[in-house]
Amino acid sequence: MDILVTPGLTPYAQALAAMGARVEDVRAGVAPGLVWLLEHPPCYTAGTSAEEGDLLKPRFPIYRVGRGGRWTYHGPGQRVAYVIRDLRPEPNLRGHVQGLMHWVARALASVGVEAAPREGRVGLWTPGEEKIAAIGVRVRSGVAFHGAAVNIDPDLQHFSGIVPCGLAGYGVTSVAQELGRTPLPVDFCDQALLEAAGDAFTETRPRRGSF
Template identity: 55%
Template sequence: MASPIEWRVEPGRVDYGEALAQMEARAAGVTARTAAELVWLLEHPPVYTAGTSADPTELLDARFPVHRTGRGGRYTYHGPGQRIGYVVLDLRDRRRDVRNYVHALEGWVIAALGELGIEAFRAPGRIGIWTLDGGAEAKIGAIGVRIRQWVTLHGFAVNLSPTLSDFTGIVPCGIAEFPVTSAAALGKNIAPEAFDQALSATFMPFLELLNP
């Protein structure tokens, strides 16, 4: 396992296809044990992405480019005001447990939001990161992962201050009965840099959950 884990923070927006190619290349390097593991924090221009379970009927209005991807899940939106975290880790020397990895990733994001005063939680039967908005459950973050040869790809997307109407072109993650929300909609003005710092502060407990 290469060490230490590289943290990369992009100052500008990265095209989704370009990011996907870079992530795939890094994952190949991690698999070959020639590259360091990676946590990559960034933002994309507006795009809809289709996971391996995407249902074409859930693409309601293709107002933005649609990109098919190898991660699990259905349709998601990425765009300005949303913090993306791509996590490329080698699980071969950690717990080889997909469910544990997803659970730990959810817990990491929940802990980071908690550092910034947002109480988030898991919802049974619904993947992702949830919170209360006006007393009703709403989704503030999406999780989508792929694990190939026990190396992880993709990761999470957290809504800091996106334009929430941009989500209406799809059925986000196939869940129509619950809305999406954001930190801004909850009255929290969270800069990407502040969220990045919260992720860094809560990273070690996440890694510890991956230990064998």
């Protein structure tokens, strides 16, 4: 798999189009998979299970996408990690999602933040039962895409416009909040994510790629 780290803010629609093109190239065998780290301008995205009642204050652009899950927020200070990966010949979506969670949890642990999955709740959660990372995946023609969104140091008030992942009663947190250090740059966990990627995705190649 290639590795790409994009600086600055990448418009969500632009990233979605780029992912779609890469998925087709991976499916056709003309490009390897990709681990893509980036950051979006503020927006809300709705997965296939999103309910309209969970959109409370639509103050940012809204994108309805085919990934699994419900509503989530993307914005500055959140590291988005898209993983485009060929799961053929026998796609194991559950195994892929578990691999994503293990990957992000290991990266967070290496910077001093404890996070783990919870039964019946998507994403990664701290011991205080606050969500620190969202997970959402789609598979097209055997190729997985979308991935994880890790709260490094975003404006957590922006999550108040939705019920994150449809789970009312639970809070959200960030790496900065857990460590008591702010501000933190969005690339704070990048090295940890890239190092852990080699174990999580054994086909990852130690180089940075591009579309």
